Amino acid sequence: MKKKRQLISTKILYLCMGLIMLMGFKMGTVSAATVGNMTGLDANSAVITDTNDNVMSHTATLSKWEAFKVTYQWQMADNVDLHAGDTSTVTLPNNVVTSENYQFDLYDIQSHAVIGQFKIAAGSQTGTITFNDYLVTHNLNRHGALTLMTVGKDDDKNIMNDWLLNKIGWISDDTLVNDHPNLITWNVAFNAASKTMDKVVINDTLGANQKYVAGSLVAKTGQFDANGDFIADGGTVTPTTISEVNGQLVFTFDHIEKAVNVTYQSQITGLNADQKWTNKADISADINGSNQTASVEAEVAWGGSGNGTGDQKPAIKGQVTLIKKDADCGQLLAGAVFSLYRSNGQLVQANLTTNRNGVVTVCDLDAGDYYFVETKAPTGYTLNRNHFNFSITADQQTPTVTVTDKKCDTDDHHGCHHHHDDCHHGEHHNGCHHGSHHGGHHGC
Numbered sequence: 001m002k003k004k005r006q007l008i009s010t011k012i013l014y015l016c017m018g019l020i021m022l023m024g025f026k027m028g029t030v031s032a033a034t035v036g037n038m039t040g041l042d043a044n045s046a047v048i049t050d051t052n053d054n055v056m057s058h059t060a061t062l063s064k065w066e067a068f069k070v071t072y073q074w075q076m077a078d079n080v081d082l083h084a085g086d087t088s089t090v091t092l093p094n095n096v097v098t099s100e101n102y103q104f105d106l107y108d109i110q111s112h113a114v115i116g117q118f119k120i121a122a123g124s125q126t127g128t129i130t131f132n133d134y135l136v137t138h139n140l141n142r143h144g145a146l147t148l149m150t151v152g153k154d155d156d157k158n159i160m161n162d163w164l165l166n167k168i169g170w171i172s173d174d175t176l177v178n179d180h181p182n183l184i185t186w187n188v189a190f191n192a193a194s195k196t197m198d199k200v201v202i203n204d205t206l207g208a209n210q211k212y213v214a215g216s217l218v219a220k221t222g223q224f225d226a227n228g229d230f231i232a233d234g235g236t237v238t239p240t241t242i243s244e245v246n247g248q249l250v251f252t253f254d255h256i257e258k259a260v261n262v263t264y265q266s267q268i269t270g271l272n273a274d275q276k277w278t279n280k281a282d283i284s285a286d287i288n289g290s291n292q293t294a295s296v297e298a299e300v301a302w303g304g305s306g307n308g309t310g311d312q313k314p315a316i317k318g319q320v321t322l323i324k325k326d327a328d329c330g331q332l333l334a335g336a337v338f339s340l341y342r343s344n345g346q347l348v349q350a351n352l353t354t355n356r357n358g359v360v361t362v363c364d365l366d367a368g369d370y371y372f373v374e375t376k377a378p379t380g381y382t383l384n385r386n387h388f389n390f391s392i393t394a395d396q397q398t399p400t401v402t403v404t405d406k407k408c409d410t411d412d413h414h415g416c417h418h419h420h421d422d423c424h425h426g427e428h429h430n431g432c433h434h435g436s437h438h439g440g441h442h443g444c
Contacts, residue, residue, distance in 0.1 A: 037077040041146070070150050072145065092125045099150070101121050115132060143309065164294040169186045171300060180268050187263050198256075203281070207280075210266040211269055212264065217242060221236065277300045319361055335379065339373050370392070384403055
């Protein structure tokens with residue numbers, strides 16, 4: 001909270017710790033790379049808002065004692081070939097900065113599966129998203145949002161120490177209990193000008209999901225310097241009374257002559273939807289026979305958050321047609337037997353035999369690289385021992401492979417099955433039988 005003009009520009013300390021969910025962050029083995037063709041994470045794309053959700057200009061002078069939320073809307077092009085471990089840089093506007101180290105997971109909007117992790121160092125202008133393999137498979141229409149808690153960068157030294165009451169708070173125990181930190185320390189300071197005060201009553205109201213830690217209140221005496229920092233003199237003052245009922249804490253002092261810096265702790269009992277815990281303090285005191293009052297509010301904002309999603313691209317399926325021909329006249333050959341393999345040597349299907357039209361077709365093939373191997377030639381033909389390669393891709397889902405065999409020489413019986421030579425050279429219609437490809441589908 002910042003007191004305007006007559007009050008100190010109070011150091012509002014927002015400890016922005018990341019929402020670290022206990023979910024595995026799966027990384028791949030492909031070398032990490034910076035994601036290209038991704039928009040919305042640069043400084044110009046960021047939207048800065050204050051604690052009242054007012055949009056702030058990127059050129060505005062923002063106090064280092066105030067918290068600001070920075071929001072991004074990002075998109076990743078469909079043609080980005082993402083791999084697990086790839087990163088993207090997030091850049092803050094020049095007038096804000098992070099106050100603490102923190103990191104948190106990014107979740108899919110629909111399934112809540114972890115899609116990556118964000119990390120940034122205290123005082124840094126840039127952070128990093130590291131993606132896992134979720135958006136590798138959900139690779140259409142990839143987009144999401146990122147929200148970070150920051151502080152301004154302006155260090156205003158024009159401070160007037162004549163304020164009556166101020167308040168700040170911070171996370172003092174960030175041990176996660178039920179997915180939220182454990183303790184907040186609240187700091188209530190009053191009588192900055194070290195005036196004589198009597199009948200001091202401070203009402204301090206804890207917001208939702210907090211409980212006062214009994215015995216934690218300490219009130220030190222001292223003075224505030226020109227920078228607004230409290231300088232303790234080693235003394236303490238004990239409240240005349242302390243009471244707490246349902247989050248309403250009341251402490252009183254009969255007589256005060258110095259500036260007082262009060263601290264106490266509240267235990268966090270739950271996580272609020274806006275990731276903030278609030279506190280309001282009111283003071284009433286007699287100063288030179290006049291009753292004076294003041295009221296201040298403070299909040300502790302914890303963390304950042306991020307999400308993203310993408311649609312799964314339909315799996316590419318295809319089919320291949322193999323046509324077996326006589327190498328000399330182009331006659332379609334039945335009875336040739338083939339095996340089909342992936343490019344890594346994995347057998348897909350064996351005993352694929354060409355039909356009377358010289359055709360064999362294999363359906364329902366995943367995208368990838370393959371090859372045929374002839375394992376038995378038609379009767380009277382030599383075995384073709386080559387690999388016949390083809391690929392199933394988005395642009396080619398129905399490739400055709402043509403394989404030719406030569407007839408056996410009459411004196412060469414090795415690997416040949418002999419038959420009557422009915423392939424007459426010259427006109428194709430003289431003994432060369434051509435069939436239609438659609439009549440040769442095998443297993444589809």
